[in-house]
Every structure is written in structure tokens, then in C-alpha cells.
Amino acid sequence: MARRRGSGAAPSVSVLRLGHRPGRDPRLTTHVALAARALGAERLFLHPPDPALAGRIADVARDWGGRFEVVGVDDWRRTVRQFDGPVIHLTMYGEPIDRVLPALAGEKRVLAVVGGAKVPSEIYRLASRNVAVGDQPHSEVAAVAVFIDRLRGTPAASTWTGARRRIVPQARGKRVRVANAPRGRS
Amino acid sequence: MARRRGSGAAPSVSVLRLGHRPGRDPRLTTHVALAARALGAERLFLHPPDPALAGRIADVARDWGGRFEVVGVDDWRRTVRQFDGPVIHLTMYGEPIDRVLPALAGEKRVLAVVGGAKVPSEIYRLASRNVAVGDQPHSEVAAVAVFIDRLRGTPAASTWTGARRRIVPQARGKRVRVANAPRGRS
Numbered sequence: 001m002a003r004r005r006g007s008g009a010a011p012s013v014s015v016l017r018l019g020h021r022p023g024r025d026p027r028l029t030t031h032v033a034l035a036a037r038a039l040g041a042e043r044l045f046l047h048p049p050d051p052a053l054a055g056r057i058a059d060v061a062r063d064w065g066g067r068f069e070v071v072g073v074d075d076w077r078r079t080v081r082q083f084d085g086p087v088i089h090l091t092m093y094g095e096p097i098d099r100v101l102p103a104l105a106g107e108k109r110v111l112a113v114v115g116g117a118k119v120p121s122e123i124y125r126l127a128s129r130n131v132a133v134g135d136q137p138h139s140e141v142a143a144v145a146v147f148i149d150r151l152r153g154t155p156a157a158s159t160w161t162g163a164r165r166r167i168v169p170q171a172r173g174k175r176v177r178v179a180n181a182p183r184g185r186s
Numbered sequence: 187m188a189r190r191r192g193s194g195a196a197p198s199v200s201v202l203r204l205g206h207r208p209g210r211d212p213r214l215t216t217h218v219a220l221a222a223r224a225l226g227a228e229r230l231f232l233h234p235p236d237p238a239l240a241g242r243i244a245d246v247a248r249d250w251g252g253r254f255e256v257v258g259v260d261d262w263r264r265t266v267r268q269f270d271g272p273v274i275h276l277t278m279y280g281e282p283i284d285r286v287l288p289a290l291a292g293e294k295r296v297l298a299v300v301g302g303a304k305v306p307s308e309i310y311r312l313a314s315r316n317v318a319v320g321d322q323p324h325s326e327v328a329a330v331a332v333f334i335d336r337l338r339g340t341p342a343a344s345t346w347t348g349a350r351r352r353i354v355p356q357a358r359g360k361r362v363r364v365a366n367a368p369r370g371r372s
Contacts, residue, residue, distance in 0.1 A: 027214060035328035038278075038320040064322055093353055093360040097340065124358050134224040134340045135353040136250055142221035142331030145324075149332045154283065154320045167279055167321040172310050174279040 010152040011107040015144055016045040016079055018123065019116035026053055031141045032114060033057045037068040039148040040155035041112075044068075047076040065163025066155075077126065085109040086128040090143040091119070094130030101150055112147055114140035196338040197293040201330055202231040202265055204309065205302035212239055217327045218300060219243045223254040225334040226341035227298075230254075233262040251349025263312065271295040272314040276329040277305070280316030287336055298333055300326035 015036045020029045030053060033044045037057070046054065049072020057070045073079045080087050085107055088100070104110055113123060124130055133143040160166070168175040201222045206215045216239060219230045223243070232240065235258020243256045259265045266273050271293055274286070290296055299309060310316055319329040346352070354361040 025213065027211065028217070031214070031217075031325035031327055034322075034324040038322035038324035038328070039332075060323060091360075093356055093362075095355050095357055124360075130356065130358060132353070132355060135343075135355060136220075136224035136341075136346070137246060138220040138224035139217035139327050139331070141217055141325050141327040142224070145328035145332050146225075146335045149335065155322075157321075160322070167318070169281050169318060169321060170279055170316065171281055172316060174277075174310075176279075 011085070011104060011110045013041040013148050013151065014043050014045060014083070014109065014111050015041050016047070016073075016076060016111055016113045017115075017140075018047050018076055018113065018119055020046055020048060020050060021116075022048060022050040022053070026050070028116070028141065029053060030056065032144060033070055034060065035141050035145045036148065037061065037066070038155075039145055040152050040159060041148055042068065044070045045073045045076070045079050046070050047073045047079075049074065063164050065160030065166075067161070077122070080111070080113070080123070080126050083109075083111045085111060087111045087113060087126070088147070089113045089123050089127035089130045090133060090140070090147055091115075091124070091130050092132050092135055092137055094132040096135070097131050097133050097147065097150060100129055100131045104151060110151065112144055114144050116140065197271070197290060197296045199227040199334050199337065200229050200231060200269070200295065200297050201227050202233070202259075202262060202297055202299045203301075203326075204233050204262055204299065204305055206232055206234060206236060207302075208234060208236040208239070211302075212236070214302070214327065215239060216242065218330060219256055220246065221327050221331045222334065223247065223252070224341075225331055226338050226345060227334055228253065230256045231259045231262070231265050232256055233259045233265075235260065249350050251346030251352075253347070263308070266297070266299070266309070266312050269295075269297045271297060273297045273299060273312070274333070275299040275309050275313035275316045276319060276326070276333055277301075277310070277316050278318050278321055278323055280318040282321070283317055283319050283333065283336060286315055286317045290337060296337065298330055300330050302326065
């Protein structure tokens with residue numbers, strides 16, 4: 001099911017979510033985290049940290065497999081500065097994604113940054129590039145999902161190592177295969 | 187900037203959002219609506235109706251152009267039955283999107299259905315197809331965005347007729363061109 005553009009391995013993706021408000025809007029950040037994981041990102045850096053949310057996502061990853069993790073960060077500027085690859089700030093004000101993608105295809109790893117309504121303006125300067133997934137107001141959940149999908153396609157089934165639960169795709173209804181005993185993550 | 191797969195015009199897309207809870211979780215439905223609009227859908231059917239939310243999205247469409255609208259529906263089953271094209275229920279339990287997309291490319295219009303946590307099980311039977319954007323738990327915002335992007339690509343600039351505000355893409359910072367006088371929607 002994996003869809004890769006171009007030749008060679010696609011870059012691995014980490015996501016940095018800025019402007020999370022612990023205790024106030026867990027669902028949108030939860031959607032960012034779940035979408036990032038489902039599309040094959042490796043981790044979500046979350047500023048400010050939210051251990052409760054990280055725990056809920058860890059539960060999902062334990063059940064459904066793979067290595068995704070939520071990493072709380074107090075100093076997001078350091079996360080951006082120390083990242084070993086291009087830092088792509090997703091914003092409606094940036095360059096069209098179609099123009100930027102070819103330059104990213106050869107990278108080993110990419111950090112995608114999404115904010116909420118009040119993203120610190122510094123990020124426009126600190127990012128390697130500011131990239132628009134459409135030049136219209138929309139959703140950081142949608143932007144990060146489309147960005148990762150364009151870069152990597154949907155993940156191969158082999159991504160979900162150690163899964164306790166696996167879906168058996170159906171034309172109608174739901175079918176889930178549950179492992180007999182919990183397995184450790186490989 | 188438009189990216190079309192295959193030859194000919196891509197199908198137009200309407201979205202049906204089930205399980206909205208007016209007054210309780212406006213933001214997730216708002217994100218579904220904004221993502222659908224930004225990716226080029228024509229309308230969001232919303233069940234149950236939420237005039238306040240529809241009004242906020244109408245404000246966005248008035249400022250930023252195009253014809254997107256939120257249509258409240260009391261009887262979502264009728265919306266599904268009367269839709270003149272394939273009805274695609276987006277669910278992690280369905281058939282892989284890669285397998286389904288080629289069959290949709292020749293359609294004139296497609297209805298994408300997304301639910302919340304508690305989607306009525308009837309929809310699995312009423313839909314033409316149940317389709318998975320990745321076989322992992324994630325986000326209806328992400329699923330609908332990736333689905334439309336795969337089907338149509340990002341919208342051409344000509345989509346946003348009558349816009350009062352247009353972004354001028356920038357490598358750094360924000361630039362918006364504001365029309366001198368409000369224009370009617372064409």
C-alpha cells in the first residue's frame with residue numbers, strides 16, 4: 001500500500017506542534033498526533049508538553065503497533081535549531097507545496113511544524129522553508145496529513161511492528177484481528 | 187498549482203459530516219469544513235445542522251472567495267440516497283484508498299462521508315464504498331483532506347472567485363492582497 005514518489009526511500013518525518021494548550025483543546029492536538037502517526041511520521045514534538053495526551057497516544061501505539069511517540073518539549077526553538085534536516089513550517093502564507101516537494105525528496109529526515117491560531121512569528125524566520133498546503137485558511141490537521149502523504153504516501157503494513165490489533169480491510173463492516181497475547185514492540 | 191491525476195476533469199466533491207454535536211465541539215467540525223473548502227470541495231452537508239457554524243464558514247468564504255457552503259441536513263440518509271454519484275464513507279476499516287481511487291477518477295461528483303467517534307453503523311451499508319485512508323485510527327479532518335487531495339490535488343487559483351483577500355505566497359512572512367471594495371461572488 002506504500003506509495004513513494006520518485007526513487008529511493010522517502011524522508012522520515014517528525015512533526016512539531018506549537019501552541020498546544022494543555023487542558024483546553026486536547027482534541028485538535030490529538031488529531032494532529034493521530035494523523036501524523038497514521039500517515040507514518042516517527043514522532044510528535046509537543047510544545048508545551050502534555051503528559052496526559054502523550055500517554056493516550058502511547059496507548060494507541062501500543063495497541064496498533066509501530067514506533068510513534070509524543071515527545072514533550074519545553075524549548076521548541078532548540079528542537080528546531082538542533083533538528084538534523086530541513087524544518088518545514090506549514091502555513092497558508094508560504095510557498096506552494098508543489099514547488100517545494102521535489103527539493104525534499106532526497107532528504108533523510110524532515111521536521112514539519114504546525115501551529116495553532118497564534119503561532120509565534122519567529123517560526124517564519126527559524127524554519128528552513130514556509131510551505132502552503134493550499135493558500136486558504138484551513139486546518140493544521142489537514143495540512144500535516146496532506147504534507148506527509150505527498151512526501152511519503154500511506155505507510156506500508158510493515159510499519160506497524162508489534163501491533164496487538166490489525167484491521168482486515170472490508171468492503172462492508174469492521175473486522176479486526178487481535179493478537180492472542182500482547183507482544184513487545186520490536 | 188492544480189494537480190490532477192489522470193486525464194479530464196477531476197470529480198467535484200461534497201462532504202457529509204455526521205455526528206456533529208452543536209455547542210459542544212465546534213472546532214473539529216470547523217476544521218473539517220475549512221479543510222474541505224481549502225482542498226476544493228463544493229459543500230459540506232452537516233448533520234445535525236448548526237447555523238452558527240455555517241455562518242462562520244460563510245464569513246470565511248465571503249472573504250477568501252469561491253463557492254463553498256455549509257448545508258445543514260436533518261435527514262442525512264436522504265442526502266446519501268439522493269446523491270447523484272458514488273458515496274464514499276471514509277473509515278479505517280474500509281478498502282485501501284489506493285485500490286479505490288482509479289474507479290473514482292471518471293466520476294462527475296463524489297460524496298465523501300466522515301463521522302465522529304460514534305458513526306451510525308448504517309452508513310457502512312448505505313455507502314457505495316467504505317474506504318480507508320490508512321488502516322490506523324486517526325482523524326476525520328486528515329482523512330477527508332488526504333482523500334480530496336488524492337482525487338483532485340490542491341485547487342487552482344481560479345477557484346477563489348470574488349475573493350476579498352488573496353495570499354501572495356512568500357518564502358518568509360505573510361503577505362495578503364486586499365481588494366479595494368468588496369465584490370459580489372461570481
